[in-house]
Every structure is written in C-alpha cells, then in structure tokens.
Amino acid sequence: MNAFVLPGGKVFVFTGIMPICQDEDGLAAVLGHEIAHVVARHPAERMSNSFLTIGLAFVVAALFDVSGQIPSMLLNLVYGLPNSRTQEAEADTIGLMMMSKACFNPEAAVKLWGRMQKAEKGSPPQFISTHPSSYNRMEALSEKLPKAEAEYEASGCSIPSRYMPGFRQAYDTYDAYGSHDSLDSYIW
8 A cells, every 4th residue: 555756756656555545536645645746856855865864874873883773763763754754744735735726626635544544554653654644644634625625616626526426427327338329318
C-alpha cells in the first residue's frame, strides 16, 4: 500500500494501494499528493538536506563518537524525520487543492486516510516515522476541506458532477445490453 516519487519526477503507485483508493477520487488523492512532491521540489530538498545531515553527523561523530551511529540517529530523529513529515503534510495540502481544481471530490482525500488508518497494522509512532500518522493527516485535511470544496466549486466542477449518476446509469445500461442499438431502444 504505497506510492512514491523519484527525484526525476517519476511517480510510482503500487497496486496494493488500489483497494484503499476505492475509486477515481481516491486515486486522484494519491496522485495529487505525489505530484505535489514534484511541484514543491521535495526530492531536491531531501537531497540538499541529506548533505547537511551527513556533514553534521561527521562533525558530531568526530567530536563525540567514533562510529557515527548515535549522532546520525539523533540528527535524523531531531531534524530529518520532522522535516520529512512537514513535506508530507505540505504535499497533502497541495495535492488536495490540485485534485479539487481537477474536479475530483476533495472529500475523497479525507476518506482515503480514514481507510488507510484502518488498514495499517503495527505502524510506528509518528515521532519515529517519515510520515504523519494517517489520523493526523485525516484531521489536517478535514480542516482544509472547506477551502478545497470552494476551489472545487470555483472550478465549475459541481455542475458536471450533478449529471454523473445519469451517465453512470446509461453506461451500466449500455454495458448490460452490450450494443448501441439496444441502448437506443432502451432510452428512446
């Protein structure tokens, strides 16, 4: 149940996350989040920050610990992980707004993290994780939902969505009959 982006901007989505997504809107939440990492240049930030972290670890290791393991772990805990969680939260927010502008239901992002929380088993406490907890992500996105819904409305997305049930019914009918002729006689 994962998705990620590489520094070159390539986005990867594992099929294991599809049941958590459930539909196009859930997948849009995942893709919006990953694309937001690219837009915000998070991979480049991580690479730049890793040079700083490695340099500080060497200095502290030279002064206090020959192995470098303890300073490296402490720097990661105090600096690396909180910075990573900040980037994840920023990508959640940017992704939420992007999916809203692209006419995907912003509520799906909140629901996605609710399903993710139920699916997670044995996840580490947030303070030792690179990501915010699913619960915290759900709460943060819930707070931003009014702005995302306003963006959804401003983009004119609510007008076509009113007709989606009719389109889905027509598609399902077409699929059941298997041809345009049958569908035409059914509708007319």
